[in-house]
Amino acid sequence: xxxxxxxxxxxxxGADALLVSSNVNLLYMAGQIINGYVYVPITGQAILFVxxxxxxxxxxxxxxxxxxxxxxILAERGVAAPSKLAFEAxxxxxxxxxxxxxxxxxxxxxxxxGILRSLRAVKSEYELxxxxxxxxxxxxxxxxxxxxxxxxxxxxxxSAAIESAGRKLGSLGIFRIGGSSMEIxxxxxxxxxxxxxxxxxDFALGGAGMHPSLPIGANGTVLEPEMAIMVDMGSNFTGYxxxxxxxxxxxxxxxxxxxxxxxxxxxIQNEICKVAKPGVQAKALYELAYSIVEKEGLKEYFMGHNxxxxxxxxxxxxxxxxxPVLAPRSRDILCKGMAxxxxxxxxxxxxxxxxxxxxxxxxxxxxxxxxxxxxxxxII
Amino acid sequence: xxxxxxxxxxxxxGADALLVSSNVNLLYMAGQIINGYVYVPITGQAILFVxxxxxxxxxxxxxxxxxxxxxxILAERGVAAPSKLAFEAxxxxxxxxxxxxxxxxxxxxxxxxGILRSLRAVKSEYELxxxxxxxxxxxxxxxxxxxxxxxxxxxxxxSAAIESAGRKLGSLGIFRIGGSSMEIxxxxxxxxxxxxxxxxxDFALGGAGMHPSLPIGANGTVLEPEMAIMVDMGSNFTGYxxxxxxxxxxxxxxxxxxxxxxxxxxxIQNEICKVAKPGVQAKALYELAYSIVEKEGLKEYFMGHNxxxxxxxxxxxxxxxxxPVLAPRSRDILCKGMAxxxxxxxxxxxxxxxxxxxxxxxxxxxxxxxxxxxxxxxII
Numbered sequence: 001x002x003x004x005x006x007x008x009x010x011x012x013x014g015a016d017a018l019l020v021s022s023n024v025n026l027l028y029m030a031g032q033i034i035n036g037y038v039y040v041p042i043t044g045q046a047i048l049f050v051x052x053x054x055x056x057x058x059x060x061x062x063x064x065x066x067x068x069x070x071x072x073i074l075a076e077r078g079v080a081a082p083s084k085l086a087f088e089a090x091x092x093x094x095x096x097x098x099x100x101x102x103x104x105x106x107x108x109x110x111x112x113x114g115i116l117r118s119l120r121a122v123k124s125e126y127e128l129x130x131x132x133x134x135x136x137x138x139x140x141x142x143x144x145x146x147x148x149x150x151x152x153x154x155x156x157x158x159s160a161a162i163e164s165a166g167r168k169l170g171s172l173g174i175f176r177i178g179g180s181s182m183e184i185x186x187x188x189x190x191x192x193x194x195x196x197x198x199x200x201x202d203f204a205l206g207g208a209g210m211h212p213s214l215p216i217g218a219n220g221t222v223l224e225p226e227m228a229i230m231v232d233m234g235s236n237f238t239g240y241x242x243x244x245x246x247x248x249x250x251x252x253x254x255x256x257x258x259x260x261x262x263x264x265x266x267x268i269q270n271e272i273c274k275v276a277k278p279g280v281q282a283k284a285l286y287e288l289a290y291s292i293v294e295k296e297g298l299k300e301y302f303m304g305h306n307x308x309x310x311x312x313x314x315x316x317x318x319x320x321x322x323x324p325v326l327a328p329r330s331r332d333i334l335c336k337g338m339a340x341x342x343x344x345x346x347x348x349x350x351x352x353x354x355x356x357x358x359x360x361x362x363x364x365x366x367x368x369x370x371x372x373x374x375x376x377x378x379i380i
Numbered sequence: 381x382x383x384x385x386x387x388x389x390x391x392x393x394g395a396d397a398l399l400v401s402s403n404v405n406l407l408y409m410a411g412q413i414i415n416g417y418v419y420v421p422i423t424g425q426a427i428l429f430v431x432x433x434x435x436x437x438x439x440x441x442x443x444x445x446x447x448x449x450x451x452x453i454l455a456e457r458g459v460a461a462p463s464k465l466a467f468e469a470x471x472x473x474x475x476x477x478x479x480x481x482x483x484x485x486x487x488x489x490x491x492x493x494g495i496l497r498s499l500r501a502v503k504s505e506y507e508l509x510x511x512x513x514x515x516x517x518x519x520x521x522x523x524x525x526x527x528x529x530x531x532x533x534x535x536x537x538x539s540a541a542i543e544s545a546g547r548k549l550g551s552l553g554i555f556r557i558g559g560s561s562m563e564i565x566x567x568x569x570x571x572x573x574x575x576x577x578x579x580x581x582d583f584a585l586g587g588a589g590m591h592p593s594l595p596i597g598a599n600g601t602v603l604e605p606e607m608a609i610m611v612d613m614g615s616n617f618t619g620y621x622x623x624x625x626x627x628x629x630x631x632x633x634x635x636x637x638x639x640x641x642x643x644x645x646x647x648i649q650n651e652i653c654k655v656a657k658p659g660v661q662a663k664a665l666y667e668l669a670y671s672i673v674e675k676e677g678l679k680e681y682f683m684g685h686n687x688x689x690x691x692x693x694x695x696x697x698x699x700x701x702x703x704p705v706l707a708p709r710s711r712d713i714l715c716k717g718m719a720x721x722x723x724x725x726x727x728x729x730x731x732x733x734x735x736x737x738x739x740x741x742x743x744x745x746x747x748x749x750x751x752x753x754x755x756x757x758x759i760i
Contacts, residue, residue: 033595093470199433214413
């Protein structure tokens with residue numbers, strides 16, 4: 001079915017084949033990670049060109065040593081050389097591109113990354129069930145957080161405890177992010193002022209991290225009363241990720257601005273749930289959020305304070321940053337089967353990051369929230 | 381000093397500037413991760429072109445919104461446009477390449493990935509100290525493994541316990557691997573027959589993993605007597621990784637072939653330590669190892685049984701797979717300051733993976749082993 005959808009997309013863009021090469025898209029198209037390629041002709045069966053592992057069987061599997069082996073195998077299989085080949089230009093390195101282009105001398109190569117991004121944005125029922133399962137486990141991990149806390153604990157120690165709880169429940173651990181400049185381990189916990197430390201990465205919020213080699217998230221801050229402790233830890237139990245942030249506090253948070261901003265984040269999501277449905281523009285959701293933020297006078301704290309992010313939501317699936325993007329210039333339109341996270345967050349100087357993040361599925365009628373852990377600030 | 385070494389390498393290859401764009405190489409050249417580029421002209425100061433984070437100061441820092449901003453800033457700074465620009469062709473996506481190439485219309489772009497790979501292969505004393513520190517913590521984590529074990533434990537549970545111990549000692553968690561097709565979480569534990577499951581990834585050994593979305597390492601095998609339990613978990617405490625594998629066994633392993641092969645792995649490393657020094661070819665080390673393997677009649681088990689790897693060692697540093705490569709066709713020559721892992725392993729059907737892996741530093745006189753945990757099979 002995924003191959004058929006890819007073939008339809010090829011028809012729409014006038015290409016006659018798609019060469020899939022990234023692990024995430026190989027997983028998507030072939031149902032497993034291989035070292036090799038999936039070749040999707042505009043009609044007929046997709047072909048798996050496999051370097052490794054040994055032992056994959058099927059009429060549509062051909063073993064190769066190098067991409068240069070592909071044209072001869074296509075010819076043997078009676079598949080005509082493509083005149084216009086879509087490939088993963090946003091992913092494939094220039095070096096690999098030159099080799100692939102050398103295999104298809106009379107072929108025009110065009111960027112097929114957008115095709116795959118659009119396909120993956122709309123999930124099947126099977127994929128949505130994988131996401132619901134990850135969300136269910138995600139809830140179970142967050143439900144253990146209050147027991148993990150002990151006096152004097154640092155953000156990093158809390159992170160390690162959450163990671164460990166996830167692994168015990170079957171988390172695969174791996175956190176997949178699109179884009180070569182993005183990196184993170186496990187997720188992010190931002191306690192107090194660290195929420196305002198700018199990061200080079202394109203996540204919603206920053207954090208200094210523990211070391212210059214990974215400047216994101218927890219930085220060793222000891223958790224104390226009146227700090228907002230934003231927990232935004234990953235969840236990948238099924239190959240499909242979910243995204244959820246919650247705020248915890250040791251004993252109490254009393255700062256009125258922080259308490260109000262936290263509630264506004266929940267209100268924004270509730271307001272968006274009233275209007276979001278198939279056909280609605282993703283940017284309209286951002287605009288609705290922003291109009292509430294402006295009305296509440298919280299603009300300077302929205303999506304960061306020292307450094308502000310330009311989006312407040314993003315698709316999730318095999319990777320944590322898929323389509324749609326909820327941002328002012330997004331061209332994405334909601335479709336049934338999309339899954340995305342909304343994270344209207346605020347960074348309040350002296351307190352930290354507040355607000356919640358939830359993963360939603362676009363249904364025929366609106367949004368289904370799949371992350372159910374209570375949204376109120378959790379006292380630990 | 382790194383900039384000076386890069387400038388010398390540019391001179392040798394006839395390029396007049398180097399554009400650094402990958403996180404690992406930005407970290408290497410700038411000492412921190414930025415979203416942006418480092419531009420190294422053949423003479424003079426390197427320039428940091430930064431998109432994020434906010435707040436980096438220095439005469440050699442220019443903020444940009446997009447790569448297209450670079451030429452005008454170079455002109456303002458009085459830096460001539462390069463006639464031959466080395467860039468990270470093995471890393472940069474084709475899409476980004478087309479944008480960068482568009483910025484330098486009269487410039488020839490050449491592949492600079494090899495320059496950076498060669499530079500990073502030879503570590504400074506500071507970098508080697510970072511590696512020794514990671515190795516010291518690596519030893520401390522492995523020393524806790526026997527206490528972690530409980531009857532009925534699975535390989536995945538043991539992995540989670542080791543990960544958690546590492547995080548408590550300050551591990552950054554992140555496991556950096558070069559090459560877009562490589563993925564792993566935490567490292568690998570191979571218990572019994574799972575060591576013989578082929579993987580799509582280019583690691584020394586395989587393992588089925590827990591899920592088709594990450595087919596590597598531990599697969600849920602319950603640890604039992606007479607199984608070889610190979611622990612090959614990552615260690616990144618300083619931005620610099622070390623690599624170490626050890627074999628554990630519940631109560632006992634009595635299979636004579638497995639016991640002998642384990643000792644041969646240690647012997648191979650000891651023999652190599654007698655001859656390895658600056659000027660020796662990396663392939664000669666592989667050949668020496670292979671000659672011992674042949675003499676011992678262990679060829680069919682070397683570096684896997686069902687699927688065999690074509691190397692038995694690799695450089696380590698910021699990433700787990702740097703130069704030199706210890707493989708039959710390697711052109712690398714040992715230099716003082718290199719750091720590499722040797723892992724002559726054997727997969728014995730019915731028992732599992734045996735042998736050890738250690739990280740070594742090339743000194744003036746030979747090899748310094750920096751991973752010190754005992755090499756004998758550890759009974760737990």
